[in-house]
Amino acid sequence: MTKYMVITRNLTKRFGKITAVDRLNLEIRRGEVYSLLGPNGAGKTTTIRMLVGLLLPDEGEIYIDGIDAIKYPQKIKRVIGYMPQFFSLYPDLTVYENMEFFARIYNLPYHIKKERIRYLLELVQLWEHRDKLAGALSGGLKKRLSLAVVLLHDPKLIVLDEPTAGVDPPLRRLFWRYFRRLQKEGKTILVTTHYMDEAELADRIGLMSRGRLIAVGTPREIKRMVYNGDVMRIVAKTDEVEPILNNCSFIKRILSKRKLADKIEYKIVVDDFSLAIPRLATKLKDLALLIEPVNITLEDAFIKLTVGEEALGWGE
Numbered sequence: 001m002t003k004y005m006v007i008t009r010n011l012t013k014r015f016g017k018i019t020a021v022d023r024l025n026l027e028i029r030r031g032e033v034y035s036l037l038g039p040n041g042a043g044k045t046t047t048i049r050m051l052v053g054l055l056l057p058d059e060g061e062i063y064i065d066g067i068d069a070i071k072y073p074q075k076i077k078r079v080i081g082y083m084p085q086f087f088s089l090y091p092d093l094t095v096y097e098n099m100e101f102f103a104r105i106y107n108l109p110y111h112i113k114k115e116r117i118r119y120l121l122e123l124v125q126l127w128e129h130r131d132k133l134a135g136a137l138s139g140g141l142k143k144r145l146s147l148a149v150v151l152l153h154d155p156k157l158i159v160l161d162e163p164t165a166g167v168d169p170p171l172r173r174l175f176w177r178y179f180r181r182l183q184k185e186g187k188t189i190l191v192t193t194h195y196m197d198e199a200e201l202a203d204r205i206g207l208m209s210r211g212r213l214i215a216v217g218t219p220r221e222i223k224r225m226v227y228n229g230d231v232m233r234i235v236a237k238t239d240e241v242e243p244i245l246n247n248c249s250f251i252k253r254i255l256s257k258r259k260l261a262d263k264i265e266y267k268i269v270v271d272d273f274s275l276a277i278p279r280l281a282t283k284l285k286d287l288a289l290l291i292e293p294v295n296i297t298l299e300d301a302f303i304k305l306t307v308g309e310e311a312l313g314w315g316e
């Protein structure tokens, strides 16, 4: 058994002149919540559709749970639970009947079926709503029912394409709580999004732009890629601090210097802010009025990694 649930090698898909997915090398570890993050048209859906066997790649390889997914599309169907962006439920069936209907498609044996349906409806907090018509549910409840349907055959890998697009923040948080529950059961979760704040909740992020993976890492790692370290802000009484800062071996760079009324502000890059704070406090003593880490957002990281540092507006 390999460490990875999903591996792609040079995965490529073209539509006419557009290369929607361009030599993508994806590695998703077993048991992680992995977020594929990218703007509209980045190639997220095209990637997902190839992974789940709905679209044949022009080039490249896909391995899911160690199985060659292009050679054995039937085998991987059992492994994957796929929730497309627009999942079709049967509006004239109740919540429970929808679950029963899909359970039949998956050929779940009777005794497993009843238990599984109850378990899943409880997981997505729809058990009390089981007799309501699916068509009468709010958008959020429909999404929760779709998730439950996708989990019926107990897939090892759950693939969700923008499950939280257009839903309100409380439901988004709820979905992430479900993901963590599923992860505890040993599932691997691949979720696409273009919400940066949502991607921060993932174990690892794959940043996609124009069909390519431009950065992969934990949210913190990706943010650290922007300046190759942690950014800190120091507000000082005078620029007497400057020679001291220049002599600190743990400071990698002074990013910027700015006058603020009677004070002066520096932004610096250090390896690790938690180690730098006490050291700076000792070195600068009462010359420093404020020493604090600067929160780099994923959005900053995305801009930097796609178009360059100057777009952030606070370089030298």
Ligand SMILES: Nc1ncnc2c1ncn2[C@@H]1O[C@H](COP(=O)(O)OP(=O)(O)OP(=O)(O)O)[C@@H](O)[C@H]1O
Pocket: 015, 018, 019, 020, 038, 039, 040, 041, 042, 043, 044, 045, 046, 047, 194
């Ligand atoms: N069936 C298709 N025929 C032609 N072009 C397509 C097709 N599917 C996708 N594309 C193009 O491929 C590129 C990638 O699209 P894709 O839907 O994979 O992006 P995405 O990251 O999912 O975007 P979104 O955030 O809007 O869902 C886009 O330029 C899109 O127009």
Ligand SMILES: [Mg+2]
Pocket: 044, 045, 046, 161, 162
């Ligand atoms: Mg898409």
